[in-house]
């Protein structure tokens with residue numbers, strides 16, 4: 538008797554496109570919602586899961602183990618069998634004040650299955666995470682860092698380009714260059730992020746060898762994001778032309794909405810590029826971002842957002858955004874097919 542054929546990997550019912558990423562996460566569409574500090578919580582991650590993608594709740598703004606543990610348990614309750622992940626954003630150099638080791642331990646103890654790391658090498662934390670059965674996706678702002686991450690044994694990498702909201706790194710390389718070069722240099726599955734907000738871009742990323750696309754900005758105005766309506770309205774009114782890069786003088790490039798703060802910070806950086814973070818800190822702290830999320834006033838503070846704002850025009854639920862992405866993906870595929 539011949540052996541039974543191997544069972545295919547478990548994937549949800551209506552899979553739209555199957556890749557190494559959808560197989561790894563058990564999702565139906567190869568889009569990943571990256572961590573969003575102060576914004577990506579259990580409710581948001583669960584909305585992503587129900588829409589057929591995976592979302593990562595952010596861990597480093599929880600002040601203690603108990604509050605992080607409670608949020609992870611809430612995500613598990615809301616998601617049931619569906620996948621979610623936890624984002625661990627590290628500073629480029631470890632500091633005595635950070636809680637990364639505790640966060641890693643809580644994530645491992647809670648049996649979180651998917652972890653998105655970023656900021657510096659996750660190598661010291663891989664043994665603990667892997668022993669707990671977690672799959673680690675490391676996010677980097679350039680291919681050379683992706684190659685390093687591959688060499689230390691992460692399961693997947695994400696390369697974000699210069700267009701991205703948040704921290705695009707020092708190299709000013711765009712996503713379309715990253716996507717095609719990554720295919721030549723990486724052996725492990727990779728995602729492309731930075732400026733992606735349309736389903737045709739997801740298809741293009743797959744065509745260039747990626748296993749999917751990671752997005753942040755496209756989801757910022759979604760109804761499940763816990764922020765003031767005024768903030769979301771400002772994002773919807775903004776376009777791809779309304780962001781800028783600051784903090785280059787302290788080698789911590791950040792892409793945010795152009796506003797009073799970025800104009801002031803630009804003056805300070807131009808006037809004294811060697812002054813370090815000291816004079817900039819009062820203007821760029823996380824407290825200002827939290828104020829914006831609470832009161833909706835985007836005229837001040839570092840309001841992280843990327844060029845994918847060009848695709849954000851109205852508040853929508855995560856499910857509606859994913860359905861739009863899927864329809865755009867299908868239309869782009871049909872357009873391609875018509876060429877052959």
Ligand SMILES: Cc1cc2nc3c(=O)[nH]c(=O)nc-3n(C[C@H](O)[C@H](O)[C@H](O)COP(=O)(O)O)c2cc1C
Nearest residue numbers: 571572573574701702703731732752753754841843
């Ligand atoms: C408001 C905001 C907050 C973010 N916070 C985090 C974070 O806490 N951890 C992290 O790894 N990435 C963070 N990012 C980056 C996103 O996860 C993602 O890499 C990026 O948004 C992708 O580029 P895009 O904005 O062009 O889609 C943030 C991005 C934004 C816009």
